[in-house]
Amino acid sequence: MSKCGNCNIILKSNTAGIHCDACQAPIHIHCVGGGLTEQDIKVTTSKSKSIKVVCNTCERNMASFGDLKSLINDLRNEWTTAINNLKLEVQEQINTIQSSLNEQKSSSTPDFETVVQEVLERQKRGSNIIVYNLPEHPASIPKLERLANDKQNISNLINSLDDTVDTSNPNCFRLGKFSELRARPIKVVLQSEEDVFKLIRKAKNLSTTQEFDRTPKQQELYNQLKKKLKDRIEQGESNLKIRYRNGTPTIVNLN
Template sequence: MVSCCICSKSFKIECVDVSNTQARKIHKKTGLSWTCKCCSQVGNDINELKEVIVALQNEIKLLKSAISTTSQSPTNSLLDTEKIIQEISEREKRKCNIIIYGNNEENKTSKNEQLAVDTVFVKDVLSSLSVTDNDNIKPIRLGKFDATKTDRRRPIKITLPSENSILSVLRMSKELKKSTRFNNISITRDRTPMQLELYRNTKIELNQRIANGESNLRIRYDRGIPVIISSKLPVSPTVN
């Protein structure tokens, strides 16, 4: 038998793939330990939660630094604290959303017809990115519908089951450029107005640095924050 070092439950070694030699060392507490599958999963969940907490702490520091450069009255300080809380809450709401750009709207007479067409399109895009968990996808067109336009490309927002699904889609989205059908389609996270403003400012800085003679620069997200980094290959001033 071998005992889990966390929950202390005992298991038969042939059931958990532990050798007799290993079991004896674990029993004698020689420094070798073993963790059952259940406790290992709990440990993995804890590590994921720690990463989320660290990311939120970084976001809080960034938001606080944006408002700490000027002296403020107690009232203003409370208002800024409330803005920080609202921003974090808004980011949490959007964390499983993505925005799909570039798909032209069909000339449909009803919202239900357009919804059906958009649903098929979104599922086809996700399938091309090897995302199979898309049964409950509900696409939402963003912005006001303008019937006078013949070329309507309002972005489509969708919600995926988990943040891992979002990361998978974003990593694979570059493959769309190689597709004949979806080469004009791009995908991004659903970002808050503050996040979009931060990206725009970073993009302006990037363009200025390139105009001043710097090369091999691009924008990369580091823990959710856009930063300018050096790249081995030259890039154009316009960065998606």
């Protein structure tokens, strides 16, 4: 004799019962519940294959299996999401590296001829100085008279800074097109780079501004250095200035 899959009581041979559709264990009709008869259950299950009768043990196992299946699906979804996110991160890193490589290619090391041209241009400009904010006569004044006035003003300016610099016949000229709105800067050609550094060091408190005659590449590097100086100051560093060391601008700490 077999025991009922629900109440675990032995089914007598003359007792109405039905079998569990999962494990085939016998079940008392009254253990199925709902006040159904054996005929009711047989008719219902015969008309609908989706309706199954299972014992309590199989029902618990099926519930556990359902939970396990749900857990597996959740884990599968989590893994899918994690893998997709990882793919995106890897692709972003690949794009970043590729972009960096492209930038390096576009700004690759200049060829020998370019380097030589830059060196020659720096040597050519090395003894020049650019003076800003020096008043300029209006266009109504003849050009030669304006030039003579500029030379005299440049001589006076240089003598006020350092009288050891030769100003007997300064070679200077205005840069750019004439404008009534502002005075054009003046390029002054001195005798040596040493004269340039003398004037730059002593011109801090003047109303005019004196700068080195930089090549485009030097100007680019100098602007990058100024940005770096600004960033460091904004990050809390103090007493920083740009000073020239062996002709090269460098950020130094004045402490």
